[in-house]
Amino acid sequence: MFLYALNGLRFMPKYTTLQQIQNDLQAQQLTLHELVNYYLKNIEATQDLNAYIEVFADEALERAKSLDQKFQENSENVGKLFGMVISIKDVLCYKDHKVTGASKILEGFTSLYSATAIERILAEDAIIIGRVNCDQFAMGSTNENSVYGPTKNGVDPAKVPGGSSGASAVSVQTDTCLASLGSDTGGSVRQPAGFCGIIGFKPSYGRISRYGLLAYASSFDQIGILAHSVEDVAILLETMAGADEFDSTASQIPVPAYSKNLNYSQKAKIAYFDVALEHEGIDSEIKTQTQNFIQNLKQKGHTVEAVNFDYLDYIIPAYYVLTTAEASSNLSRYDGIRYGHRSAEVSSLENTYKKSRTEGFSTEVKRRIMLGTFVLSAGYYDAYYGKAQKVRRLIQNRTNEILENYDFILMPVSPSPPSDIGKSLEDPVAMYLADIFTVQANMAGIPAIAIPIGKHDSGLPIGIQLMGKKYKEEDLLSFAKNVL
Ligand code: GLN
Numbered sequence: 001m002f003l004y005a006l007n008g009l010r011f012m013p014k015y016t017t018l019q020q021i022q023n024d025l026q027a028q029q030l031t032l033h034e035l036v037n038y039y040l041k042n043i044e045a046t047q048d049l050n051a052y053i054e055v056f057a058d059e060a061l062e063r064a065k066s067l068d069q070k071f072q073e074n075s076e077n078v079g080k081l082f083g084m085v086i087s088i089k090d091v092l093c094y095k096d097h098k099v100t101g102a103s104k105i106l107e108g109f110t111s112l113y114s115a116t117a118i119e120r121i122l123a124e125d126a127i128i129i130g131r132v133n134c135d136q137f138a139m140g141s142t143n144e145n146s147v148y149g150p151t152k153n154g155v156d157p158a159k160v161p162g163g164s165s166g167a168s169a170v171s172v173q174t175d176t177c178l179a180s181l182g183s184d185t186g187g188s189v190r191q192p193a194g195f196c197g198i199i200g201f202k203p204s205y206g207r208i209s210r211y212g213l214l215a216y217a218s219s220f221d222q223i224g225i226l227a228h229s230v231e232d233v234a235i236l237l238e239t240m241a242g243a244d245e246f247d248s249t250a251s252q253i254p255v256p257a258y259s260k261n262l263n264y265s266q267k268a269k270i271a272y273f274d275v276a277l278e279h280e281g282i283d284s285e286i287k288t289q290t291q292n293f294i295q296n297l298k299q300k301g302h303t304v305e306a307v308n309f310d311y312l313d314y315i316i317p318a319y320y321v322l323t324t325a326e327a328s329s330n331l332s333r334y335d336g337i338r339y340g341h342r343s344a345e346v347s348s349l350e351n352t353y354k355k356s357r358t359e360g361f362s363t364e365v366k367r368r369i370m371l372g373t374f375v376l377s378a379g380y381y382d383a384y385y386g387k388a389q390k391v392r393r394l395i396q397n398r399t400n401e402i403l404e405n406y407d408f409i410l411m412p413v414s415p416s417p418p419s420d421i422g423k424s425l426e427d428p429v430a431m432y433l434a435d436i437f438t439v440q441a442n443m444a445g446i447p448a449i450a451i452p453i454g455k456h457d458s459g460l461p462i463g464i465q466l467m468g469k470k471y472k473e474e475d476l477l478s479f480a481k482n483v484l
Contacts (some may be wrong), residue, residue, distance in 0.1 A: 013175040014038065016228035018235060021083035021178065025071065032064040032071075032083060032127070039085055039129055042176045049152045049174065051167040053090055054098060055130040060085070063127050079124035081239060084232075086121070087132045087171040087180045089164075092223070093212035094118050094128060101137045101214045102146035105360025106340040115212020116247065117181065117223050117240040124239050129177050135164035136362045137331065138183050138216045141191060141431050142424045143167060145364045150421050153195060155460055159418040162192030168226045169196035179227040179236060185216050186319055187413075187438025189224030190450035194413030194463025197452045201225045201233045201477075204470045205445035206251040208237070209244035215330040217323035218249075220442040230481035233449075234258035237473060256474050264478035268302045270466075271406040273309040276437060282415045289454045289462050290412050297410075297483065304410070307402055311395050312436065318395070319439045320432055321375050321388035327365075328372030334360065364428065392443050399444040403469045408479060411437045413450045413463040437465060447473045449480050 015021050024030035040057055071078050088094060090102050093111035100106040114122070122128070135145040143166025144150040151167040153159040154174040161170045165182025169192035172180050182189040184202035193200025202224040210221055223240065225233045238258045244250040272294065277287055294304050336342040336356025343355035361369070375384035402409060416434055424431040441448035448467040455461055468476030 013228060015178060017231050018081070018084050018178060019231060025083055026075065031068045033061060033068055035083070036060050036064040036085060036127060036129065039176050042174060043130065046154065046174045046176060049154055049157060049170055050149055051132050051151050051170040051174070051176065052087070052130045053100075053102070053133050053148055056097070056128060060127050060129045067125055067127070080235065081121055081124035081126040084121070084126040084179065084236070085129050085177045086126055087130050087168060087177045088118070088128055089134045089168050089180070089182045090131050091134060091138055091183050091214040092118060092181060093214075094131075097131065099131070099214065100147070100340070102134050102148055103136045103360060103362065103365065104147045104341050105334045105336075105357070107360075109340040111212075113212060115223075116209040116244045118212060120240050121236065132171050132180065133167035134182070135166070135188075136365050137214065137327070138164040138185055138188055139327070139364055139368055140164050140424075141187070141434055142419065143192070144421065144425055145362055147362065152421065153418055153460070155197065156418075156458070158420060159460060160195070160421055160424070162195035162414070162418060164188040165224070165226065166192045169193050169198060169200070172196070172198050172226050172228065179225060179232050182224050182226055183213055183216070184222050184224040184442065185220045185323060186435050186442050189226060190438050190448060190463070190465055191414050191435070193226050193450045194452070194465070195418045195461065197455075197461030197463075199227050199230060199233060199452070199480075200450040200463075201237070202441060202448050203237060203241065203473055204251070204447045205442070206249050207447070207471065207473065208240045209247040209250040211244055211246035217326035218330060219326060220323060222442075230262065230477050230484065231259060234262060234477050237477075251471065253471050258474055258477055261474050262478045262481045264475070264482040268407045268479055269405070270297060270302060270304045270408045270410050271307040271402050272304065272410040273312065274306045275309060275312045276411055279312070279415060279436070281433065281436070282412065283417055285456050286412050286415065286417070286462055290464060293453050293464050294410065300483070305406075307406070309398065309402070311391070311398060314391050315395060315439050315443065316433055316436055318388040318391040319435070319443065320371070321384050322392060324368045324372030325376050325385050326372070328369045328376065331361075331365070331369055336360070367428065395440065396444045399440060399446065403446070407468070407475065409467040411440075411465045411467070413437060413465045417456050417458070417460050417462075441467050444470075446470050447476050449476055451480055451484055
């Protein structure tokens with residue numbers, strides 16, 4: 001299943017779960033130092049895909065050495081993520097390391113503190129191997145909107161890997177790390193995972209602290225996980241989740257031991273939307289494979305039923321009004337004065353802002369800031385922002401109503417396969433419309449997971465998405481593991 005074409009070479013990830021790595025470490029068939037070296041070699045071999053912005057080679061090797069030593073002294077001494085080597089999207093703060101949101105406006109900026117999620121995985125002895133590319137400020141679905149240039153899909157380098165956490169997906173796909181942390185505001189973890197043939201998971205809103213995550217649209221943003229296995233998603237989630245005094249939107253609800261509860265023995269009740277599968281924009285292979293997957297679930301004894309959902313075509317307009325509004329406010333902090341890039345040609349306060357922002361932000365980011373400023377402006381606020389908030393409430397209510405009668409909602413991840421590199425830049429609206437199946441989970445704040453189910457004739461992966469009840473990640477993860 002995990003075969004990838006890469007530079008004409010087909011290879012298989014050496015490890016697909018942390019447990020396999022820990023077994024080899026325990027049996028002394030592997031040292032962490034060797035493992036980091038192995039991943040570094042793969043980073044080198046896949047450089048043309050442009051996934052890594054920065055590789056933390058020396059410090060990762062050093063940390064591996066000292067963890068090897070700690071383990072040798074007493075194997076009980078190491079944390080539960082001992083052996084976990086991960087990459088991080090360039091929107092997560094890691095103390096004393098650069099973070100730029102793939103934008104020129106944060107050129108040269110170094111994090112003063114680590115995101116809570118990062119601190120928690122480091123405390124359990126994970127190793128961060130590098131910082132990976134993404135769409136600028138996580139705005140985009142193709143990883144082409146980056147000051148570092150596009151990241152390419154490891155299955156076919158002429159295709160996009162999805163976005164905005166495109167390089168996170170590629171870094172896992174091409175075996176340069178075991179897992180990656182991304183962010184998901186409208187599908188940015190699930191869609192690239194689907195395009196790259198791996199697992200992508202977005203928790204409920206508030207499950208993981210957003211402290212130290214560069215803000216795009218704060219009422220939607222969540223840190224998410226890209227990995228080969230549900231087990232690894234579970235162990236990373238339980239490490240990062242939970243209350244945080246630095247983020248008042250992080251939930252106080254206790255965090256279950258997800259990785260210890262991955263058995264799902266009962267029969268599930270699953271809803272899907274006819275309007276989604278019959279949507280005019282859906283690719284025929286994606287439709288057929290989704291239908292086959294539904295048949296499979298039925299054969300296994302699960303109940304899968306079509307339900308009404310009248311709001312599908314309102315999801316994208318409402319999402320783009322709300323997220324651009326939030327982005328216009330969040331991105332106002334990048335002014336050429338406090339952080340990163342300042343234009344060299346400034347002569348007054350006003351043109352410091354203007355020139356620095358003109359030079360620092362990409363076209364896509366500027367488009368969204370302007371759109372967001374417009375929908376919030378006096379005279380238009382009620383017509384756009386106020387209205388979109390009402391639509392969001394309707395979508396939330398209907399989603400929760402469905403989840404009162406069903407355990408999960410099933411959806412394709414994307415209506416279309418990965419596009420050719422360069423194409424989405426010509427038609428941003430077409431790109432926005434392709435988010436149709438992933439945005440609902442962010443609108444409703446519920447957890448969602450993308451899992452690989454097959455391939456197009458072209459060899460490009462196809463994923464399926466499952467959404468679950470808010471804060472019931474344990475059910476979603478255990479069911480996903482069960483059906484994989
Ligand atoms: N493609 C969506 C957007 O551009 C989602 C991005 C995300 O989830 N960060 O807004």
